[in-house]
Amino acid sequence: MRFSSVLQLLWLFPLASASAQNQPAATSLGPLTVEKIMREPAQWLGGLPSNPYWSEDGKRIYFSWNPDKARRDSLYTVGLDGKNPRKVSLRQQRELPAQRGTYDLTRSRKLYEKEGDIFLLEVKSGKIRRVTNTAERESEPAFALQGQAVSYTRGGNLFTWNPVTGETTQRTDFRRGPRPAPTKADKAEQFLRAQQLALFNVVRQREQDRLSREQQQKSLAKLRPKAIYLGTQTVENLRLSPDGRFVTYTLAQEPAANKLALVPNFVTASGYTEDISTRNKVGTAQTAYEMGIYDIGRDTTFVLGYKELKGLDEQPAYRKEYPLKAQAPLPVSADGKTPAAVAKEKAEQRRVVPHGPFWSDNGQRAFLVVRSADNKDRWLVSLDPSTQKIGLLDRQRDEAWINGPGIGYEAGNVGWLPDNQRIWFQSEETGYSHLYTVDVTNGQKKALTSGNFEVQQAQLSKDKKTWYLTANKTHPGEQHFYRMPVNGGPLTQITSQTGGHEVVLSPDEKTLLVRYSAATKPWELYLMDNKPGAKLRPLTHSTTSEFESYPWREPEIVTIPARDGAQVYARLYRPAKQDPTRPAVVFVHGAGYLQNAHKWWSQYFREYMFHNLLVERGYTVLDIDYRGSSGYGRDVRTGIYRYMGGKDLSDHIDGAKMLADKYNVDPQRIGIYGGSYGGFITLMAMFTQPDVFRAGAALRSVTDWAHYNHGYTDNILNEPYNDSVAYARSSPIYHAEGLKGALLMCHGMVDTNVHFQDIVRLSQRLIELGKDNWELAVYPVEDHGFVEPSSWTDEYKRILKLFETNLRNQSPARSSSGTSSGN
Template sequence: MRFLLLAALPLALPVAVQAQVPTAGNSTLAPLTVEKIMREPAQWMGASPSNVYWGEDGKRIYFSWNPEKARRDSLYSVAPDGGKPQKISLREQRALPASRGQYDQRRARKVYEKDGDIYLLDLKTQRARRVTNTAERETEADFALLDRVVSYTRGGNLFTWDPATGETTQRTDFRRGPRPAGTDLSPAEKSLKAGQMALFEVIRQRDQDVKAREKQQKALAQLRPKAIYLGAKTIENLQLSPDGRFVTYSIQAAPDKQKVAIVPSFVTASGFTEDISTRTKVGATQTAYEMGIYDIGRDTTFVLGYKELKGLDELPAYRKEYQLQAKAPQPADSTKAKKEKKPTETRRITPFRPVWSDNGQRAFLVMRAADNKDRWLVSLDPATQKISLLDRQRDEAWISGPGIGNGAGNVGWLADNRRVWFQSEESGYSHLYTVDVTTGQKKALTSGKFEVQQAQLSQDKKTWYLSTNKTNPGEQQFFRMPVEGGALTQITTKPGASEVTLSPDEKTLAVRYSYANKPWELYVMPNKTGAAMRQLTRSTTAEFESYPWRDPEIITIKAQDGADVYARLYRPATPQAQGPAVIFVHGAGYLQNAHKWWSSYSREYMFHNLLVDKGYTVLDIDYRGSAGYGRDVRTGIYRYMGGKDLSDHVDGAKLLAEKYGVSPQRIGIYGGSYGGFITLMAMFTQPEVFKAGAALRSVTDWAHYNHGYTDNILNEPYQDSIAYARSSPINYAAGLKGALLMCHGMVDTNVHFQDIVRLTQRLIELKKENWELAVYPVEDHGFVEPSSWTDEYKRILKLFETNLNPGGMPPSGLKTEK
């Protein structure tokens, strides 16, 4: 049968065996229920502090918090030496400087944007000076001309403001649209004009008058910037060189209007269906980027060239595979064919904003191939528009990783103004490197089978502060290291995760800390190895603390290819022989969940505790593609999603049966987003392993997902059709045998509701009966309403209770196909 289960329908759960309810002390606790754990978190769990930052004078720590159980968080502050956190009123917030901004080299001043205007803060006096006060918004506040002036952008143009004189100078005059008619004449127009001049004295005189006026105006406005017409292009990232001679900027050429997916919203305040315009699909033409250089001294503009960039014409390996397949044999006597040479194909490049040395004498920039398989660091000479290669990183899968990402990454200059630092996965793990721009000498500052997840230099640029998982893949700790590399000195030591924010004087650490069964809290400690942390907030409620939340065991699974796969294991205190099990699949793909800190999947974590109370064993796997384990794990899904990432779950199911006493006939699987995708692949291609599955907000066909995510992993659909065909669950729907529940928000602007509708039609045409679909009319990709969470997880629990059959009772409802 086919079911369309609407979110308003009640759910009846089958009678189950006596639940294993944990006890606290001598009293038995009330059992967990879906209704209880899916309530508004702030109302019953408490809300953890977030967005931590220091006041500029170091006297207060600011953070977002919600101890009042309000609808949203508020701004709080607390003194680092303790005391009760204080709520900051809206009036007080208006007087505070923005938490983000740019500091001058002496760290004596900070410039920032707030409410669309620019401010300059004197860090010694803590007095802010307003730079702009306009209706138009100013952004990208920074220091320029070796800290002599403040720079910012307004209306797509660059301005500077001199604190000494109060003078504002417009540095660029970019204008949208074409150049006015008559300013650029074609050869034919020039010839026609010359004829007019030769024939008519009055025309000659008037033309001379115009030229005289233009010459006079040019002399009066000698310092005014040249008008530069952009046509249909746009610009951003405007930056003035330290000597004031050049302005660099990013030029964006958007593709012609393309078709975007429309998501209809049915439940609206107006009572009418309202369409939400979302995005294009993978393979659509992307915005092209170039770097422009405005030479103020020469009053002219250039576009930075990169044709000599090493590897620019090196096609990805997968393209060569297709070329070999399509290559037709040449006739033996075809000398003409042998002489013909196919034009070299060069890849599109995205250049990022230049980074200038503190002395203003050197600059470098990061450039990335649009296919994201190459990343270059190059030095830049804007006077000659020349670049010189400093480092090339190539990955036949795709370039990414901690400190690298999809943009320019974490980069900068050392104090000697000669060496550039950056992060790279060259060794297989993201580590710190330097390269000398004068000699080309490259040096690794860190190494080993761990990741540098965050890196920053101390204010004097003599010390590195690093967050890494060096102690354990499932921990995040804070370290210091000499600027030239060497031994890492561990500062935080408590098992779990420590998110550190340094005080302005770098003597004290504000630490947001959590453990696997303890949500995030705010602590403070001296910047000393192994110093004690003092807790500043207490966020969890008495009701939440009354339940003994489990500390899941971190285990490793030996995968089919020999890799060690990390996972979280939840086990009942007294497991039943041949009992049931559920495997949870985290979302995002590149995300870590088998770790020792409080999970971002807090509702799922609590649901797993509920399942264990009912006798289930639960396994939560950091499958191939997950974060935290280096390049090979990160790219293990390249060109085949549903390959190693799925086989890791099959290997996990095998381990449950062989080592932990689980019945191989009673294993279910569930997850959302990427986890929903894996669930579908599991149910369609591994029906003998997984008897029931709940696929939430699932990608069903990768050709319908977005470009930025999918193109990295599967390339473009028209270039690598094989990768899409074997990675999309909709192509395997005929293999469904077990019981399948699908849940999807109808206003999902990430994985569109269309995805699950298309799969539904496929299941109907395949005459499958053992599936059901629950739809949520007001939910986007991430559910918001407690009622929706509750309904969804009651259905998931019913699916598992019915089909995995704890207690050995006969199943009812959805049944497995024979």
């Protein structure tokens, strides 16, 4: 087979004649076909439960579910006996408290926002009080003044409500625009005014009365909040200190108009092409943040400074590769300051983003989490709002970027211990995310957990004597629930089944609501006693008899010996009877930072079923948690820094070698495919390792990282104008001349994440290079994640055809031009 020599727009209908929706339900799945496994999942796999939570009294459980095979999930509820789950009507949903909210210190009251209003729930009685009932939206409810009041924001200002008196008080008066300039009378007006006051007693008396009234009004106005003019900034994250003296807030300065990318939507209800405004591209100016403090007692505002932060002026190491920038002389100021002094002052120019403050339960101490805008530093600092002083408690520095479980890109998982003296937080200091404390009085730091595993979630018990943790301590591919004493100690494993456990504690903490799955068993809900090794009691059964009729294969968890000595985890699917041509396919998961070589039900369930189909046909399939994947600690997470398509790609090359060396695969008959980041790796493999992979399917692929978003890309590759080398070696469009094997590309035309423009630009590049061994299939109604079963079916029929044609034919040799050939 020889691919066409020009760009081919392969529309949906030629291969979608066997519509999944029009097929009668089968009683048995085998043998698998693309049409069967790409149907609407709820119609034949089952509508799996998600988002479970407890009622406030712990007597009922709520969750999203779809046992009726409807177009979308509905809210269901069931008692603790698991009998007769029922759908919650829309009227009943309106009367329910919101799932998420804020509790007071005794957890006897809960605040929540619902449909733009604030509500207060008395947990024991179930009584709900409506705090606000306005057309304007209120949000961010919190208990204030040591629990004596409720605070919330409306229209960019902070209000409090007294539950006893019902009184509402406005605490801030932020106003957009500049402060109005006072008007000044000209000389003629001043003369006339003085003349009138000198000549007429009645005018003098009335003017004195006016000034007296104004003085009285000013005295009364002191009871009202100070007018704070924002200029062009906006305000967010308003918080009242526990003693009511300070309001802290974040000021955000949006950049001057950045150009946004437009995604045209061609198939619309109006019949007109409609442009979707999406995002800017990496390297464009980003929002700048400051923390403001309003001292109510002094009626004064301050902006917090960070000059004393250790390492604020530290430049990233990669700059040393660009000597002209790294060695530029320091400017000397006009007032004669030394270069060292200038450098210290310029430290403030390294932008930071503040999060918090977080107040201790007794209201006497506060801390902030401060992150550098380039995500290479994260500081925990104490805060004294009366002096606007901060004190360093902990600094995390990563020359790549700060992230990881419990850390994230914002404040992360942080809080106070019950002694009101120690802060707890998570850090990758040892290379794995673990739980730490630091004493704000003496700076003493302590690790509560340690080892070559990740603490993925952490929460304190209600009495704050016990930690409840989710971690992959037993194996990187398993998630279990643990408990541990508040000051550290041995971890007691509570769950025991092999797989993944997502746990929600009951209000009395005696029972666990568990969403559990295994490699071949989709997610279901269970209850279990809060005791080690207790039995799981099922609440739901969602899978259909059709799904259960097929013997789904449990992949082996294997490790690939990487060329740099690392052990790379992967899922391996081996056929009972290998095809005589000994073909293999390597799958590349998306997102980069995601785990798929695990022992629970994969979010890539369609791909999992497609791998079962390939195994039926005699293929060996390998699914790799390459460098950059989650679940394996900092070094794996940051293994792609400044070179996407480096270690992440070499892990796949090493995986292909292992298939040939250990599993009897023909090294000339290996294909590769994946979506999003997986599509990117597929392109890099086909362009830079053309002798390893005979065929590849790149789905919704990033083709040029300079065209992706800022938040993701800047962390890994820095900014394109500061680190051009990283972008050039990491972007497939620069390497397209290396294509030899057969390439299929698929992309949704309304993709608001990886824009359709990406694949169009690469297509033009391939045309100009004279490549004739590629195809492009476009999907006019699909975004980044496909929705329509017809689109999934069409896409995977093309992928299967690509592999069947190029990996199982009888002529594996390539032509001299590099173009795949065969029957």
